[in-house]
Amino acid sequence: MVVxxxxxxQHFGKRSVRLLLALLVGLLAGLLxxxxxxxxxxxxxxxxALVFRRSQLVQAPDPGQTPALRVMAWNVKYGAxxxxxxxxxxxxxxxxxxxxxxxNLDALAAAIVAYDPDILITEEIxxxxxxxxxxxxxxxxxxxxxxxxxxxxETWDSQYVxxxxxxxxxxxxxxxxxxxxxxxxxxxxxxxxxxxxxxAAFYIKRAVARAEVALGQGKTLAVYGVHTEAYDNDGTKxxxxxxxxxxxxxxxxxxxxxxxxxxxxxxAARLQDFLDERDSAVCSEDFVQPPYTPEVLQPYYNxxxxxxxxxxxxxxxxxxxxxxxxxxxxxxxxxxxGQPGDWNRTLDYLFAGKGASWLAGHxxxxxxLGQPIGTSGETVQSDFLRLSDHAPVVGVWQWPAGAP
Amino acid sequence: MTTHHxxxxxxxxxTWLAVLGFVLAGLGLQPAKARAQALPARxxxxxxxxxxxxxxxxxxxxxxxxxxxxxxxxPLTFLVAPHATVRVRHLQRGPWTLTGLYSAGVPTxxxxxxPPFGLAGFLTPSCKVRDHEAARGNDCWQPPWVVxxxxxxxxxxxxxxxxxxxxxxxxxxxxxGIAIGDQPARSLDAWAPVEAQFAPAMGLxxxxxxxxxxxxxxxxxxxxxxxxxxxxxxxxxLGASPxxxxxxxxxxxxxxxxxxxxxxxxxxxxxQHAVQASKTADGFDRLERVRTHSVWPTLDLLWRW
Numbered sequence: 205m206v207v208x209x210x211x212x213x214q215h216f217g218k219r220s221v222r223l224l225l226a227l228l229v230g231l232l233a234g235l236l237x238x239x240x241x242x243x244x245x246x247x248x249x250x251x252x253a254l255v256f257r258r259s260q261l262v263q264a265p266d267p268g269q270t271p272a273l274r275v276m277a278w279n280v281k282y283g284a285x286x287x288x289x290x291x292x293x294x295x296x297x298x299x300x301x302x303x304x305x306x307x308n309l310d311a312l313a314a315a316i317v318a319y320d321p322d323i324l325i326t327e328e329i330x331x332x333x334x335x336x337x338x339x340x341x342x343x344x345x346x347x348x349x350x351x352x353x354x355x356x357x358e359t360w361d362s363q364y365v366x367x368x369x370x371x372x373x374x375x376x377x378x379x380x381x382x383x384x385x386x387x388x389x390x391x392x393x394x395x396x397x398x399x400x401x402x403x404a405a406f407y408i409k410r411a412v413a414r415a416e417v418a419l420g421q422g423k424t425l426a427v428y429g430v431h432t433e434a435y436d437n438d439g440t441k442x443x444x445x446x447x448x449x450x451x452x453x454x455x456x457x458x459x460x461x462x463x464x465x466x467x468x469x470x471x472a473a474r475l476q477d478f479l480d481e482r483d484s485a486v487c488s489e490d491f492v493q494p495p496y497t498p499e500v501l502q503p504y505y506n507x508x509x510x511x512x513x514x515x516x517x518x519x520x521x522x523x524x525x526x527x528x529x530x531x532x533x534x535x536x537x538x539x540x541x542g543q544p545g546d547w548n549r550t551l552d553y554l555f556a557g558k559g560a561s562w563l564a565g566h567x568x569x570x571x572x573l574g575q576p577i578g579t580s581g582e583t584v585q586s587d588f589l590r591l592s593d594h595a596p597v598v599g600v601w602q603w604p605a606g607a608p
Numbered sequence: 609m610t611t612h613h614x615x616x617x618x619x620x621x622x623t624w625l626a627v628l629g630f631v632l633a634g635l636g637l638q639p640a641k642a643r644a645q646a647l648p649a650r651x652x653x654x655x656x657x658x659x660x661x662x663x664x665x666x667x668x669x670x671x672x673x674x675x676x677x678x679x680x681x682x683p684l685t686f687l688v689a690p691h692a693t694v695r696v697r698h699l700q701r702g703p704w705t706l707t708g709l710y711s712a713g714v715p716t717x718x719x720x721x722x723p724p725f726g727l728a729g730f731l732t733p734s735c736k737v738r739d740h741e742a743a744r745g746n747d748c749w750q751p752p753w754v755v756x757x758x759x760x761x762x763x764x765x766x767x768x769x770x771x772x773x774x775x776x777x778x779x780x781x782x783x784x785g786i787a788i789g790d791q792p793a794r795s796l797d798a799w800a801p802v803e804a805q806f807a808p809a810m811g812l813x814x815x816x817x818x819x820x821x822x823x824x825x826x827x828x829x830x831x832x833x834x835x836x837x838x839x840x841x842x843x844x845x846l847g848a849s850p851x852x853x854x855x856x857x858x859x860x861x862x863x864x865x866x867x868x869x870x871x872x873x874x875x876x877x878x879x880q881h882a883v884q885a886s887k888t889a890d891g892f893d894r895l896e897r898v899r900t901h902s903v904w905p906t907l908d909l910l911w912r913w
Contacts, residue, residue: 220774220823224831227857240882240900254885254893288737288746296735296748302845331895332883334797338846340895363880363900364798366730371797372881486740
């Protein structure tokens with residue numbers, strides 16, 4: 205049968221219509237499946253966290269019958285050192301070059317190696333963010349320290365944050381260990397309720413990192429890494445702090461918890477007007493620094509073993525300055541009154557529980573080069589004031605006496 | 609069976625429809641006339657005659673200014689980011705049309721000004737600290753002052769398919785942003801359509817090859833499909849692939865003689881620095897770089913005169 209050109213075109217026309225309709229339906233179906241979401245809503249209560257292993261394991265010391273572990277908890281400011289980023293309102297930086305990130309990470313790694321923790325808890329560590337040149341900072345620290353395992357609990361995952369061109373962000377809490385991490389999870393915390401829906405969708409989703417570390421001889425330690433909300437005006441931070449307290453109270457294993465609680469200790473002498481705050485609004489007309497509520501941390505001191513007891517802080521600002529862990533402003537910058545930046549408040553802590561304790565004289569905040577570390581005889585080997593906007597809290601955690 | 613359709617004008621109880629029709633006629637929507645004129649294809653190599661044109665809510669204004677010459681620009685953004693494309697019909701022979709595309713613009717103000725005039729504070733930094741205290745010496749990257757230049761060609765071929773028309777169009781275009789001053793060119797690293805659209809405005813270059821098929825399925829309904837392959841300059845140090853691809857499918861519905869609704873969806877595939885976790889042989893996690901798929905709905909109202 206001879207098919208005329210007209211019939212051929214008719215047939216072609218029908219086929220092309222069907223193809224276009226199929227394409228349209230397929231594209232609309234693609235809206236629902238197989239696409240990267242604009243952001244991760246982190247819709248879970250407890251979820252498995254990623255666990256990474258160093259490419260070449262480093263021989264770890266045998267913890268023995270009664271493990272005593274060197275612990276460091278440190279908010280590493282996404283490897284930005286003292287580069288003034290826009291959200292702190294002392295600069296306008298949005299993005300770092302790869303060279304800047306690796307130089308900062310090298311300095312962080314050197315400081316970690318110098319203290320040589322068995323357990324390292326980090327906050328504000330990034331896996332794949334535009335502002336830190338998409339460097340996998342968890343992998344970087346694993347490969348440049350003697351820590352063998354790491355778990356990463358993500359708290360912020362957005363394809364693109366359209367705020368100052370921030371871009372893709374993947375940030376969270378990470379727990380590093382010389383010893384095997386046999387279980388890792390992230391535990392969701394409540395979100396802020398004082399934001400518009402669009403901002404809330406792309407904002408941080410706070411979560412607690414929890415790792416079970418096998419110390420050999422049947423001993424397993426639970427490690428918690430925390431980083432609570434900093435900017436809310438609706439009591440979210442207080443709820444998160446209370447939730448963490450409840451989690452720790454119900455933990456069945458010997459545990460330690462470290463991180464950035466974004467709250468002052470209950471004996472804090474200064475509650476406002478810190479030296480790194482602006483005298484007048486520069487970046488945001490409507491931002492108000494939420495007031496601190498130190499009393500919300502009192503239950504931790506009542507129920508758990510702090511690496512630094514409240515008595516160590518003293519009652520005056522001068523005595524408490526020795527344990528300050530945070531300054532937005534670095535020593536090479538000055539505030540509105542011309543004062544150079546320095547540690548000016550305590551926001552970071554280490555606690556232990558379920559019978560565990562801290563070796564006396566070995567707990568401290570690593571603030572400055574050459575500073576003695578407690579009464580241990582060790583001294584600080586790194587210029588921590590220039591490595592991050594937080595100083596690490598350290599201590600030697602001890603397995604519960606008499607426990608199997 | 610024979611059916612009788614009583615014309616609207618012979619039904620006194622529907623005079624309100626006639627009034628509505630008159631009002632709509634004033635806006636260019638004339639149901640009676642619409643049935644007689646087929647909806648033409650869009651985004652082809654066609655160049656409108658003098659003073660004929662087209663504009664959409666999101667689609668640019670296109671206006672014939674002389675025989676075989678059309679100007680194209682987005683009216684809403686022109687004051688802040690002056691730009692224009694000149695479309696010149698170089699050849700029209702039988703069903704074939706060949707049109708040259710020549711564009712230029714100075715888009716930078718649109719990325720340095722804060723809302724409502726620009727996008728600073730959203731896609732680009734707003735530099736509030738630097739502007740407040742120059743003495744602090746903070747460096748703040750802003751997109752460099754850029755002149756964008758572009759050249760391209762569009763070729764269309766019309767087909768008649770059993771009384772309905774179809775148009776195949778091929779487009780090839782290259783655009784480059786020429787940066788002036790000491791601010792370096794940088795990619796936005798944004799969602800694929802934004803990355804592709806604004807690359808020249810960031811001082812980078814972009815090439816695009818697109819193939820489209822636009823077919824009438826009824827007198828006032830058309831279907832359109834388009835596949836594009838783009839290459840967009842990225843920051844080498846960040847290691848992103850410069851290749852992007854997109855596929856569009858949609859429908860145009862004539863709402864009257866001059867107005868049409870276009871709706872559809874466009875799938876993009878691009879390297880947006882995404883990573884995905886997978887397992888190693890011994891059960892640990894590792895991250896792998898993956899390309900991003902995304903689907904974006906499209907919607908517009910186009911007025912053509």
